[in-house]
Amino acid sequence: xxxxxxxxxxxxxxxxASRRAETGKRESLCVGPQADIPEGGVKIVxxxxxxxxxxxxxxxxxxxxxxxxxxxxxxxxGKLHTTHAPAAVGEFQPALAGRVLRCPWHGWExxxxxxxxxxxxxxxxxxxxxxxxxxxxxxxxx
Amino acid sequence: MTPPEPRHIFDCDVHCNPxxxxxxxxxxxxxxxxxxxxxxxxxxxxxxxxxxxxNRRDTAYETPADIERNHLDRYGIAYAVLQPQPMMYLSLTxxxxxxNVLAQAGNDWLIATYLERDPRYLGSVCINANDPxxxxxxxxxxxxxxxxxxxxxxxxxxxxxxHRFYHPIYEACQEMDLVFALHPGVEGSYNSSTPxxxxxxxxxxxxxxxxxxxxxxxxxxxxxxFEKFPGLKVLLTEGGFGWLPHLMWRMDKDxxxxxxxxxxxxxxxxxxxxxxxxxxxxxxxxxxxxxHFLAILEMIxxxxxxxxxxxxxxxxxxxxxxxxxxxxxxxxxxxILWDNAMELxxxxxxxxxxxxxxxxKV
Numbered sequence: 089x090x091x092x093x094x095x096x097x098x099x100x101x102x103x104x105a106s107r108r109a110e111t112g113k114r115e116s117l118c119v120g121p122q123a124d125i126p127e128g129g130v131k132i133v134x135x136x137x138x139x140x141x142x143x144x145x146x147x148x149x150x151x152x153x154x155x156x157x158x159x160x161x162x163x164x165x166g167k168l169h170t171t172h173a174p175a176a177v178g179e180f181q182p183a184l185a186g187r188v189l190r191c192p193w194h195g196w197e198x199x200x201x202x203x204x205x206x207x208x209x210x211x212x213x214x215x216x217x218x219x220x221x222x223x224x225x226x227x228x229x230x
Numbered sequence: 231m232t233p234p235e236p237r238h239i240f241d242c243d244v245h246c247n248p249x250x251x252x253x254x255x256x257x258x259x260x261x262x263x264x265x266x267x268x269x270x271x272x273x274x275x276x277x278x279x280x281x282x283x284x285n286r287r288d289t290a291y292e293t294p295a296d297i298e299r300n301h302l303d304r305y306g307i308a309y310a311v312l313q314p315q316p317m318m319y320l321s322l323t324x325x326x327x328x329x330n331v332l333a334q335a336g337n338d339w340l341i342a343t344y345l346e347r348d349p350r351y352l353g354s355v356c357i358n359a360n361d362p363x364x365x366x367x368x369x370x371x372x373x374x375x376x377x378x379x380x381x382x383x384x385x386x387x388x389x390x391x392x393h394r395f396y397h398p399i400y401e402a403c404q405e406m407d408l409v410f411a412l413h414p415g416v417e418g419s420y421n422s423s424t425p426x427x428x429x430x431x432x433x434x435x436x437x438x439x440x441x442x443x444x445x446x447x448x449x450x451x452x453x454x455x456f457e458k459f460p461g462l463k464v465l466l467t468e469g470g471f472g473w474l475p476h477l478m479w480r481m482d483k484d485x486x487x488x489x490x491x492x493x494x495x496x497x498x499x500x501x502x503x504x505x506x507x508x509x510x511x512x513x514x515x516x517x518x519x520x521x522h523f524l525a526i527l528e529m530i531x532x533x534x535x536x537x538x539x540x541x542x543x544x545x546x547x548x549x550x551x552x553x554x555x556x557x558x559x560x561x562x563x564x565x566i567l568w569d570n571a572m573e574l575x576x577x578x579x580x581x582x583x584x585x586x587x588x589x590x591k592v
Binding site for chain 2: 160166169172181182190193195
């Protein structure tokens, strides 16, 4: 049976698997030194007309397309939060601590690790693989 | 007789407070800490707090220059009707006298800070609706300003807005050619936002706001407000519009049987709505099927009744070029983005020079 398109459980399963974008082979974009982005911070970089936000959460760097799939808002200017996983009535289960990006327009939630939108089973925002080289420079693999 | 000397004292009322050194949050189970961060502990006196902040964090909005650069210039807004916060909610103030004075101060501030600065700004007269006589005087005092185009009140009120208590306000609006505008206003800080109890979350509260608008719209129509004040125009801002077909059809259906209880109504209730009531777009109902959205627009005669609003700089801001489905016909889009509001405010705007209009189509 196929997943219901509105399933929140399915959205959280995708996010919880924490599968990150594959390293690309074609092109790399220089973000700058690690020290530019403190823990919990973000740096916005451009690749042609594409804007990308690079977040530093839990010692890792996550690159997310800076464009909300809803109305095209600068998504990466939103704030990082913890959310609640789907649970029983009256129950709170904090989830995805510090890795939920909330769009600055309309507040839609996205997981920055997987790009998964947390409001249905299908939506996502594009994410990119990142790496830090031996000199401490962050790169995005496009 | 000398009373016996007390040896022990029993005090039944002494207060203590947690401090940063002795917080009580550490006794809260960890599973509830995110809920506390989301302000799910807010209580009636504080109203309903948006857990993630009311204002957009991707833009500056604090000064007139911020609004011009980040909103008017960016989207080619030729006219923007300002709704000053928190002065638009003064009707909820406990002290009638203080509220009246603050309304005057708020209106003078709006004129000095915005209306005299850039011709794209239009103003809302803030009033204390709980003192209709003073409110009418204030409407007459500042309503003659060429860029004051409406009076604004919160959705929360002491009475339904069709109540004759408010007639002095409508008389002044009609006399001064000002629209009477409603905006959701801290519902639940005064009465409940629903007639049957308080919502538990900001989410549920925010979804409940159209209930107030439905109640006021029915009241304004059925109390005969538009018969008494035929020049009165009402603008329902930020209250949605998907509910309007239901309300109009239900009023019209019952009219056939119950009209004799409101003999002052000379036409079908929905006709008063179409002639006197206008609605703004944001927050837009977003049915998954865009054809359903277009069907709602047809049901409410949106080519006459619906006016664009962005709600800048709030969290659920709508971009005029992105908010509507691409299937929306250009002619109807033009009516919503421009003509309907121009017609609504026509009496005041006809005295102003034509604004610079962006040639770019959105």
